[in-house]
Amino acid sequence: MLEQFLEAFQGIGILNLTWGNMVMWVIAFALLYLAIKKGVEPLLLMPIGFGIFAANFPFTGLMDKGGLFYIFYHYGIENELIPPLIFLGLGAMTDFGPVIANPKTFLLGAAAQIGVYVAFFMALLLGFSIPEAASIGIIGGADGPTTIYLTANLAPHLLGATAVAAYSYMALVPIIIPPIAKLLTTAKERAMVMKQMREVGKGERVVYPLLASIVIILLVPKSAPLIAMFMLGNLFMESGVVERLTNVSREALINIVTIILGVGIGATMSAENFLNPKTIYIFILGVIAFAFAVAGGVLIAKLMNLFIKNKVNPLIGAAGVSAVPMSARVVQIMGREANRDNFLLMQAMGPNVAGVIGTAVAAGVFLNIIK
Amino acid sequence: MGEKKVTAPLPGTILKIKVDVGQKVSPRDVILIIEAMKMENEIDASVSGEVKEVYVKERQTVKTGAPLVSISIS
Numbered sequence: 001m002l003e004q005f006l007e008a009f010q011g012i013g014i015l016n017l018t019w020g021n022m023v024m025w026v027i028a029f030a031l032l033y034l035a036i037k038k039g040v041e042p043l044l045l046m047p048i049g050f051g052i053f054a055a056n057f058p059f060t061g062l063m064d065k066g067g068l069f070y071i072f073y074h075y076g077i078e079n080e081l082i083p084p085l086i087f088l089g090l091g092a093m094t095d096f097g098p099v100i101a102n103p104k105t106f107l108l109g110a111a112a113q114i115g116v117y118v119a120f121f122m123a124l125l126l127g128f129s130i131p132e133a134a135s136i137g138i139i140g141g142a143d144g145p146t147t148i149y150l151t152a153n154l155a156p157h158l159l160g161a162t163a164v165a166a167y168s169y170m171a172l173v174p175i176i177i178p179p180i181a182k183l184l185t186t187a188k189e190r191a192m193v194m195k196q197m198r199e200v201g202k203g204e205r206v207v208y209p210l211l212a213s214i215v216i217i218l219l220v221p222k223s224a225p226l227i228a229m230f231m232l233g234n235l236f237m238e239s240g241v242v243e244r245l246t247n248v249s250r251e252a253l254i255n256i257v258t259i260i261l262g263v264g265i266g267a268t269m270s271a272e273n274f275l276n277p278k279t280i281y282i283f284i285l286g287v288i289a290f291a292f293a294v295a296g297g298v299l300i301a302k303l304m305n306l307f308i309k310n311k312v313n314p315l316i317g318a319a320g321v322s323a324v325p326m327s328a329r330v331v332q333i334m335g336r337e338a339n340r341d342n343f344l345l346m347q348a349m350g351p352n353v354a355g356v357i358g359t360a361v362a363a364g365v366f367l368n369i370i371k
Numbered sequence: 372m373g374e375k376k377v378t379a380p381l382p383g384t385i386l387k388i389k390v391d392v393g394q395k396v397s398p399r400d401v402i403l404i405i406e407a408m409k410m411e412n413e414i415d416a417s418v419s420g421e422v423k424e425v426y427v428k429e430r431q432t433v434k435t436g437a438p439l440v441s442i443s444i445s
Contacts, residue, residue, distance in 0.1 A: 325410075345410065
């Protein structure tokens, strides 16, 4: 009798709460605070924060094989289902018009991926393995789903750290971009007004996702899951004949899978996984990756201007850091600071959208080489 | 002394019109706000003068280059 009572007593959660659990709770509460009080990426950080919180109770079995969070994580993230579904939704809300009107901007989206490779090599130098370094480098692309997709594939033990780093830095885009972009440009360059973009017809818009799929997937086959879904979503929207599919992709579906994604990622963040020096390195390398991405975009824009007739304002290169449409907004604000009559928003959407595609391609390149 | 047509520098929705016909404006006065990509963009008069005509209504969507307001320059 007494023994049974003691056993039951020992099974009570509170006696088995570890220091590690409680530290993770503090991190969870910090993320929830940022999401709720500061509006930092609340759609992602709230599910992630709560996932951390709930997964760090003792004896719940949430992350044991067959447990609820395990199912979210295993089927949604480890099997790479959710990031491509998010890309479907993103495709259904992305306007390729600025890229079609000004295809040069595609180069700027590609240029910003320099940050990915800089951070990749720095991570290797710090002793991370190749798959780990690739997962850390991709943070510089500033694209959450792509970061999650690649990390789940290559270094799942780093998932919590890379995902939280990617989303935190995306939220910090308005703070990270301006000093770097200002350092690399003169006031005169920033004040430059760009030539107005041409109108893009419906035919071009419908053909574009198909054409882009052919080029990108033939070049980097492993980018197919992300690119194919993105282009399908875009075709839904641009065709104009499947409004129901367009709307469900970019509203209900993306919201549903975001909940599962966030909770699943939060649940991977146990004390052993997260509270180690690697996490600190990941956050430092992540911000370096971001900084080089901004610099890469701006410098390639300036280089491009040496050769082309219709010059671009080098600021739009900074929008190659995906984080749609935040980086484009930051560029618009900076352009306007230099010249009240300068409106770069739509021009910056070109590199911005290209940056999303560029990051997915960079992830595909890593997968092609490493796997 | 001539007339200036202020046109939309980017596509979006007219969120607010801040001037009326007959109103005097100076170059840095905000005449209206265009919302694009969930961002409010203030459009300046860019010249001194008197508002002669307003071509758009609030909540109307405009394309780049659409005439917004004409100002007779003083």
